[in-house]
Every structure is written in structure tokens, then in C-alpha cells.
Amino acid sequence: MFSLSQRFQHVSNQALSFAIFAAAFVVASTWVQLYRDNVFSLNSSIGNVNPHINVRTSRYYGSVNGKPKENIRLSFDLDADLTPLFNWNTKQIFAFVTATYDGKLKNGVKSEVTFWDTIITDKAEAHITLENLKSKYSVWDLEEKLSERDLTFHLHWNIQPWIGTLIYGKTTGQTIVGIPERKVPSKNQNKSTSESR
Amino acid sequence: MNLRLELTRFLNLCFALASAFMFWKGLSIVTDSHSPIVVVLSGSMEPAFQRGDILFLWNRNALNKVGDVVVYEVEGKEIPIVHRVLREHVDEKSGKQLLLTKGDNNAGNDIPLYARRKVYLQKDRDIVGTVKGYIPQLGYVTIWISENKYAKAGLMGLIGLSALLSNE
Numbered sequence: 001m002f003s004l005s006q007r008f009q010h011v012s013n014q015a016l017s018f019a020i021f022a023a024a025f026v027v028a029s030t031w032v033q034l035y036r037d038n039v040f041s042l043n044s045s046i047g048n049v050n051p052h053i054n055v056r057t058s059r060y061y062g063s064v065n066g067k068p069k070e071n072i073r074l075s076f077d078l079d080a081d082l083t084p085l086f087n088w089n090t091k092q093i094f095a096f097v098t099a100t101y102d103g104k105l106k107n108g109v110k111s112e113v114t115f116w117d118t119i120i121t122d123k124a125e126a127h128i129t130l131e132n133l134k135s136k137y138s139v140w141d142l143e144e145k146l147s148e149r150d151l152t153f154h155l156h157w158n159i160q161p162w163i164g165t166l167i168y169g170k171t172t173g174q175t176i177v178g179i180p181e182r183k184v185p186s187k188n189q190n191k192s193t194s195e196s197r
Numbered sequence: 198m199n200l201r202l203e204l205t206r207f208l209n210l211c212f213a214l215a216s217a218f219m220f221w222k223g224l225s226i227v228t229d230s231h232s233p234i235v236v237v238l239s240g241s242m243e244p245a246f247q248r249g250d251i252l253f254l255w256n257r258n259a260l261n262k263v264g265d266v267v268v269y270e271v272e273g274k275e276i277p278i279v280h281r282v283l284r285e286h287v288d289e290k291s292g293k294q295l296l297l298t299k300g301d302n303n304a305g306n307d308i309p310l311y312a313r314r315k316v317y318l319q320k321d322r323d324i325v326g327t328v329k330g331y332i333p334q335l336g337y338v339t340i341w342i343s344e345n346k347y348a349k350a351g352l353m354g355l356i357g358l359s360a361l362l363s364n365e
Contacts, residue, residue: 005359023332060308062316092244094281094301098263108289112263119301121244137306142286142295158264160245165330168264 027164030089034159034167037084044080044155044171046097048131053147053182054138062140070145070182074115074135078128080155080171086123093120094158095128097135099151105143113139115153147179206361230256230326235268235277236336241300242266242279249337252279254326260287260294261320266328267298272312277325280307286317294320 034040052075055068062069078097085093096117103109115135120126140146153175159167224233237250245266246252254268261267265282280298283306287294295317299306308316318324342348 003362005362008359027330059316060305064316094245094264096264106288109286110289111284111286113284114263119244137283139284156264161331163332166266166328168262 023163026089030087030161030164030167033087033089034085037087039084040169042080042082042084042157042169042171044078044173046076046078046153046155046173046175048075048077049153049175049177050075051147051177051179053179055182056138056140061138068144069140070147071138071140072146072179073138075132076116076135076153078116078130078133078155080128080173082120082126082128082157083123085157085159086126089161089164090159091121091162092160093126094118094160095120096156096158097153098156099139099153101141101146101149101151103143104145104149109142111141113137113141115139145182147182150176150178152176228255228257228326230254232268232277232325235279235325236339237279238276238340239279241302242281243302245301246279246331247333249334249340251332251336252328253330253332255329256324256326258327259292259320261285261296261324261327267296268325268328269298269318269323270325271310271323278307278310279328296320296324 052073054071054073056071057063057066057068061071076097080095082093082095094117096114098112098114100110100112103111115137116133117136118128155171155173157169157171159169161167225231227233233254233256235252235254237246237248237252240248252266252268261282263282263285266279267282268277268279270277278298280300280303282296283299284297285294296319297306297308297317311318342352
């Protein structure tokens with residue numbers, strides 16, 4: 001009746017069902033804890049946004065067939081306290097600043113792009129206060145120009161757990177910045193003024 | 198030797214294999230992804246994911262968001278890549294979405310990894326799934342089996358032996 005293989009099957013079945021229950025408990029209690037800590041309405045502020053517009057012709061900066069492409073880099077201030085995101089099932093926080101905007105030439109095109117991100121693995125470093133922070137990425141659009149439109153900035157976060165589901169959220173702060181027209185390089189400006197004289 | 202008993206054992210083995218296959222394909226249909234469970238093979242998403250971690254995917258979402266960790270396949274390359282969405286551009290009329298991805302642990306974005314002359318991924322064509330759940334390290338067994346020929350032979354032997362020894 002009781003063979004080794006039966007015994008093995010019995011034990012492994014029990015281990016599997018216990019593991020499934022344990023995982024379900026971990027996932028559920030993590031979510032309960034996050035709601036109790038009110039993490040889905042954390043505040044943040046993004047300010048002092050200064051765009052720097054550049055034109056690039058490399059494929060790795062979005063240029064197609066060598067056509068010039070506007071790239072935007074930023075400097076900005078960021079203040080957010082992500083400490084409540086850390087609990088017993090938090091392995092790391094991935095925090096990222098994105099901008100959303102509408103297409104200009106074609107209607108109905110919506111975009112969201114990342115300007116800056118960071119990985120936080122320590123609760124002590126979860127309170128972000130940074131000034132004149134340089135954006136990590138040089139951002140371009142599908143269109144030639146990214147300037148002359150409004151960019152809406154948000155700080156998002158993603159909790160990577162030790163085990164369970166990936167959890168995403170957005171802080172409540174929102175900053176809208178109008179990107180000005182790209183200034184024509186000073187060389188051309190001088191030329192035009194000298195011609196007009 | 199009893200022929201009927203041997204045949205029953207063989208049928209039992211077939212039943213086990215078929216139900217495993219059915220479970221996998223059923224999961225594929227539910228998640229709308231041809232490989233709903235993947236094992237991380239590289240360190241490009243460290244420290245979020247290490248080699249050997251198991252990821253559960255979901256692919257019924259029409260669009261991805263920035264920050265999502267997606268698994269995508271590149272034409273002509275066998276190994277699927279697990280990276281994070283850095284940018285998304287969606288055309289709301291046609292519902293087509295373009296994505297740019299990057300590994301957390303990589304310095305630059307993924308354009309050098311994409312198929313020739315491509316600078317974006319297409320959500321509906323290239324994405325295998327979005328990572329929803331995570332179990333650490335357990336997938337190392339499959340890496341070990343697929344990369345070590347003795348482990349593979351040993352496992353096959355074990356399955357065969359247990360099928361022969363089981364007498365129900």
C-alpha cells in the first residue's frame with residue numbers, strides 16, 4: 001500500500017499546497033499593510049524645472065536617417081517622502097519622474113516619457129530631497145520637436161517585493177511646464193542682426 | 198510480467214505529461230501570452246530581479262504604462278528579454294503603442310538590442326507579457342537542468358524510474 005513514491009507524492013502535494021497558501025497570505029497582507037499606511041496618496045513636489053533643448057543627429061538620440069531631432073534635458077528640484085512604501089515585504093523601490101504630453105502634429109497621440117529614475121533599497125534613503133537635479137535621460141519625441149508644448153510631470157513609484165506582486169503608484173504632486181521654443185544658435189542670430197544693419 | 202499492468206503504467210505516465218501540458222497551454226490562453234511563466238537569465242534588471250527568479254506574466258492589457266516591467270522578443274533572437282518601459286507613445290485612434298525599454302542595471306536604453314533599424318518596440322507585436330508576480334530563486338532549477346547535461350539525464354532517469362516503480 002504505502003510505497004516510497006506514494007509517500008513522496010503525498011509530501012510534495014502538501015508542501016505545494018502550503019506554499020500556495022503562504023504566498024497568498026503574504027500577498028494579501030502586503031496589500032492590507034500598504035492601504036493602512038495610505039501609500040496611494042503620498043505627496044511630492046517637482047519644481048524649478050529648467051529645460052535645455054538640443055538638436056541631435058545620432059540614431060541613439062532618436063534621429064532617423066540623420067534628420068535632426070530635438071532632445072530635452074532638464075534640471076529640477078524634487079521633494080518626496082517615500083518612507084511609508086518600505087515594509088517587511090519591500091525589496092526595493094523604483095522611483096521615476098515622467099512627463100506626459102499630447103502630440104502636436106497628429107491628434108490623439110499621447111505620450112509618457114521618463115526623465116529621471118532611481119532605485120532605493122534602504123528605508124533611510126527613501127526621503128528624497130534633491131535640488132538642481134539633472135535629468136538622467138535625454139528625451140526626444142516621435143515628432144521632430146518636443147518643445148513648444150506643455151509637459152505634465154509626475155513622480156511614480158514601483159515596489160519590488162521579496163515575494164508576490166509588483167505594486168505601482170503615483171504621488172499626488174503634479175507640475176505643468178510649458179517648454180519654450182528652441183533658441184536659434186547665437187551664431188545665426190549675430191548673422192541676422194549684422195545683415196539687418 | 199503483466200502486459201495490462203505495464204500498459205496502465207504507460208497510460209499513467211502519458212496522463213501526467215498531458216495534464217502538465219494542458220495546464221501550461223491553459224495558462225497561456227488565460228494570460229494571452231505564449232510563455233506566461235519565465236525564468237530570469239541575465240542580471241540586467243538587478244537588484245529587482247536576479248538570475249533564477251520566476252516571473253508571472255499577463256498580456257491581456259491593451260497598453261503598457263511607463264515603469265511596467267515587460268518581457269519582449271526580438272526577431273532573430275531566441276532569448277526573451279525582461280526590461281522596464283522607459284517611454285510609451287500611443288495613437289488613440291489606431292490603438293497602436295510604441296515602447297522604449299531599458300534594463301535597470303544597464304547604462305543606456307535598449308535601442309542597440311532591437312531588431313535592425315528599429316528604435317521602438319510595438320506593444321501588440323513584440324511584447325510577450327507584463328510582469329505581475331515574482332518568486333525569487335526557485336527557477337534556478339530550470340537553469341541548472343537546461344545548462345547541465347548530467348542534470349538533464351539524471352532528471353529523465355528519475356522520471357522514468359518513478360514511472361516504472363509506481364504500482365497503482
